[in-house]
Amino acid sequence: MNDDAGDEEVTTSEATPARRFEYAPAPESRSVVTIRPSYGLFIGGEFVDPTDGSAFKTVNPASEEVLAEVSAAGPGDVARAVAAAGRAQRDVWGPMPGKERAKYLFRIARIVQERARELAVLETLDNGKPIRESRDVDVPLVAAHFFYYAGWADKLGYAGFGPDPRPLGVAGQIVPWNFPLLMAAWKLAPALAAGNTCVLKPAETTPLSALLLAEILQQAELPPGVVNILTGAGDTGAALVAHPGVAKVAFTGSTEVGKAIQRSLAGSGKHLTLELGGKAANVVFEDAPLSQAIEGIVNGIFFNQGHVCCAGSRLLVQESVAARVVEGLKRRLETLRLGDPLDKNTDLGAINSPQQLEKIRELADSGANEGAERWSPPCPLPDRGYWFPPTVFTGVAPAHRIAREEIFGPVLSVLTFRTPEEAVAKANNTTYGLSAGVWTEKGSRILWMAQRLRAGVVWANTFNRFDPTSPFGGYRESGFGREGGRHGLEAYLDV
Ligand code: NDP
Numbered sequence: 001m002n003d004d005a006g007d008e009e010v011t012t013s014e015a016t017p018a019r020r021f022e023y024a025p026a027p028e029s030r031s032v033v034t035i036r037p038s039y040g041l042f043i044g045g046e047f048v049d050p051t052d053g054s055a056f057k058t059v060n061p062a063s064e065e066v067l068a069e070v071s072a073a074g075p076g077d078v079a080r081a082v083a084a085a086g087r088a089q090r091d092v093w094g095p096m097p098g099k100e101r102a103k104y105l106f107r108i109a110r111i112v113q114e115r116a117r118e119l120a121v122l123e124t125l126d127n128g129k130p131i132r133e134s135r136d137v138d139v140p141l142v143a144a145h146f147f148y149y150a151g152w153a154d155k156l157g158y159a160g161f162g163p164d165p166r167p168l169g170v171a172g173q174i175v176p177w178n179f180p181l182l183m184a185a186w187k188l189a190p191a192l193a194a195g196n197t198c199v200l201k202p203a204e205t206t207p208l209s210a211l212l213l214a215e216i217l218q219q220a221e222l223p224p225g226v227v228n229i230l231t232g233a234g235d236t237g238a239a240l241v242a243h244p245g246v247a248k249v250a251f252t253g254s255t256e257v258g259k260a261i262q263r264s265l266a267g268s269g270k271h272l273t274l275e276l277g278g279k280a281a282n283v284v285f286e287d288a289p290l291s292q293a294i295e296g297i298v299n300g301i302f303f304n305q306g307h308v309c310c311a312g313s314r315l316l317v318q319e320s321v322a323a324r325v326v327e328g329l330k331r332r333l334e335t336l337r338l339g340d341p342l343d344k345n346t347d348l349g350a351i352n353s354p355q356q357l358e359k360i361r362e363l364a365d366s367g368a369n370e371g372a373e374r375w376s377p378p379c380p381l382p383d384r385g386y387w388f389p390p391t392v393f394t395g396v397a398p399a400h401r402i403a404r405e406e407i408f409g410p411v412l413s414v415l416t417f418r419t420p421e422e423a424v425a426k427a428n429n430t431t432y433g434l435s436a437g438v439w440t441e442k443g444s445r446i447l448w449m450a451q452r453l454r455a456g457v458v459w460a461n462t463f464n465r466f467d468p469t470s471p472f473g474g475y476r477e478s479g480f481g482r483e484g485g486r487h488g489l490e491a492y493l494d495v
Pocket of ligand 1: 203204253255356
């Protein structure tokens with residue numbers, strides 16, 4: 001065992017029980033946001049009723065309370081939205097000088113900042129994520145993306161894609177439920193900066209923050225039709241992908257649906273980027289600062305209840321420190337607070353839907369049935385809503401389903417390794433390739449690992465850090481194309 005490894009907290013933990021301070025409840029007020037009883041579709045700058053669609057209800061996953069009734073766009077509504085986007089692109093947004101487009105994007109960014117609390121509370125109500133995360137991560141990053149791409153709108157000729165890169169036209173954008181507003185911003189901001197117009201479809205279980213964004217776009221006086229927002233289920237997404245007026249499809253979601261979209265677009269000439277699942281390795285070497293690494297492991301897999309495509313769901317820990325890391329991790333997990341997502345002390349919120357809860361349960365049960373050892377801290381679950389306790393599996397073999405399949409929940413699989421070569425082999429032993437983490441005090445080892453890990457993003461001595469200037473995307477079954485940074489513009493330009 002490396003004598004330098006870890007620090008006091010980890011090395012003395014066997015004698016010290018976990019300490020958890022009792023806090024009084026600190027709920028964020030939901031009165032800052034007005035939720036309408038029902039919402040139409042956002043087409044041509046207005047909320048309109050669906051012509052051939054239907055309606056569905058969106059619920060708070062922490063309480064099962066119905067929040068609002070939302071329209072489901074039918075094929076005719078998709079056609080209306082694509083036509084509105086096509087007109088706006090041809091007549092207004094495409095011909096507009098980049099510096100004028102930038103003004104709108106800056107304005108959107110500033111209004112997002114002004115209405116940040118409202119957006120954060122609404123996101124937490126509809127998604128179930130802790131207010132601490134929607135307030136401190138999601139919404140600030142939404143504003144940051146609009147600010148960042150506003151800066152590019154008048155500099156496209158200097159972005160390395162030729163002197164006069166052209167927009168593609170209408171972008172059909174489909175986003176998932178794990179970061180509803182942030183994924184919308186990842187897609188809208190670069191598309192708009194590049195001169196495209198958009199038809200966005202939020203996920204069925206989390207439509208409300210996109211609809212509030214529509215109000216913000218109205219407030220920013222964005223020209224009608226530049227952004228259209230169609231709520232609905234998978235059928236709406238499929239109709240959008242298939243519409244001949246769409247020049248580019250950008251999708252974030254499951255590998256299964258991503259593959260179906262890719263098949264359906266083959267030979268169509270449409271541009272496509274896919275950001276799909278992941279099964280990231282978070283690799284901890286014996287020389288890492290172990291207490292810091294434990295915080296990184298917790299952030300890697302329990303951030304957003306593990307509903308994160310780049311989550312560090314496979315912990316690869318060097319055998320010499322494995323027992324200490326697992327013990328320190330368990331102590332840390334005993335201090336996590338699971339419960340009301342609107343409470344500012346909450347670390348773990350609700351699982352987004354009963355379907356997702358069922359998927360997590362099924363995969364976690366398979367881990368136990370296949371022989372891994374399951375552990376959760378004492379963690380009473382609320383009576384209503386969809387909840388899953390933080391869970392750690394040790395004794396996991398690479399062949400176990402919990403080491404191979406994306407669980408998309410607060411479940412960590414722990415594997416061990418002896419040498420750096422073995423760590424690389426195990427980390428790359430996945431069909432995915434979205435992200436990875438490396439914890440070591442040696443800079444040379446970080447570079448050695450980063451060159452060998454087959455992952456679009458490699459974090460060193462940190463995890464789950466996002467920045468609009470930094471490209472994000474995957475290899476293999478994690479998809480292709482990059483979002484964020486200068487690279488993110490390329491997906492929306494005819495280069
Ligand atoms: P999906 O891939 O089904 O959903 C992502 C988005 O695509 C949603 O807006 C969805 O609409 C839409 N969609 C569904 N079917 C189609 C289709 N045929 N054509 C076009 N769009 C479609 O993910 P799920 O919500 O079903 O989650 C399943 C699993 O996917 C999770 O357990 C997780 O493992 C993974 N996942 C990965 C994500 C990532 O960021 N990589 C994000 C979300 C999930 P609707 O919501 O109405 O179904």
